[in-house]
Amino acid sequence: MRLVIATCSVDYDGRLSAHLPLATRLLMVKADGSVLVHSDGGSYKPLNWMSPPCAMVEVSPEEHEAADGVTAVWQVQHAKSEDRLRVLIHEVLHDSAHQLGVDPGLIKDGVEAHLQKLLAEHIHTLGEGWTLVRREYMTAIGPVDILCRDAGGSAVAVEIKRRGDIDGVEQLTRYLELMNRDPHLAPVTGIFAAQEIKPQARTLATDRGIRCVTLDYDALRGIDDTTTRLF
Known part of the structure; x- marks a missing residue:
């Protein structure tokens, strides 16, 4: 650098x-x-x-x-x-x-990492007929948490946070900007998923055409009623 x-x-x-x-x-x-x-x-x-x-x-x-x-x-x-x-x-x-060497990448806290794993395993909770492409889909500026496809086959990038704030929306926006330059993926839409999403972050995401999803950690783990996993 x-x-x-x-x-x-x-x-x-x-x-x-x-x-x-x-x-x-x-x-x-x-x-x-x-x-x-x-x-x-x-x-x-x-x-x-x-x-x-x-x-x-x-x-x-x-x-x-x-x-x-x-x-x-x-x-x-x-x-x-x-x-x-x-x-x-x-x-x-x-x-x-300065030579910084190879970066090991962001290590998520236990809850956030587990949310990513659970949502990837149960990607249908985002919509009927949805399929997982892969977790940690790499872009030029880092990995987006989940890349999946909706029932119509369109690509969707999902960024997962424990607490969703404006910085997370900005991060997903940058991923989407890069991914939409790839003709093999575009058009790519975004989902900002978190256990709690701050009102300012929800407003910014909505303004940018990004869908917000509130994750119920216990429901995804199968502790609560599995018919109401996401809102």
């Missing part, structure tokens, strides 16, 4: 256009090829980014850019779309590279 703290401006051009004016930011280039632009705020979410597969080259600024103080330009092009990211660097305050 390469970490660069620089005074820069950023232009994105693709499905929409966006501009970040000159400011000091953290630029991250990961081993998978992704490029992320962070500010010193806004929690984990980058201001802008380019997901893999993409390619980045560093070039000299154009004459008028150099006259404005630009010392280097990062050009990032997505391999499967017309999405482009252009970072105009004025001053580099820090530049370092």
Whole structure:
């Protein structure tokens, strides 16, 4: 991973256009090829980014850019779309590279992991005629908990949490964005499943076309009435 703290401006051009004016930011280039632009705020979410597969080259600024103080330009092009990211660097305050090695992945707590296993084993509780494709379906940014197909054969990605909040909805949104770029899967819809879903998370999910499902852990384990497993 390469970490660069620089005074820069950023232009994105693709499905929409966006501009970040000159400011000091953290630029991250990961081993998978992704490029992320962070500010010193806004929690984990980058201001802008380019997901893999993409390619980045560093070039000299154009004459008028150099006259404005630009010392280097990062050009990032997505391999499967017309999405482009252009970072105009004025001053580099820090530049370092680190080998992080292979990450073992997120280890879920016992309840969350068990919920995933139970729901995968009883995928029909999401709908009659539904079938499991696989658990931990890998995307370029990590695994979505469950990939299944509804009665009509359409792909559905399910993200499972013990307590569902906005961060979980954002996570599923990113998975869906990537999965819908795969012509073998698209269109892919989403289900956000949890034992408890916060009202703000439910509102955000509904706005993004994601179905919310409240999981009854005891019912899935067969302790309660098996005819009312999900709501």
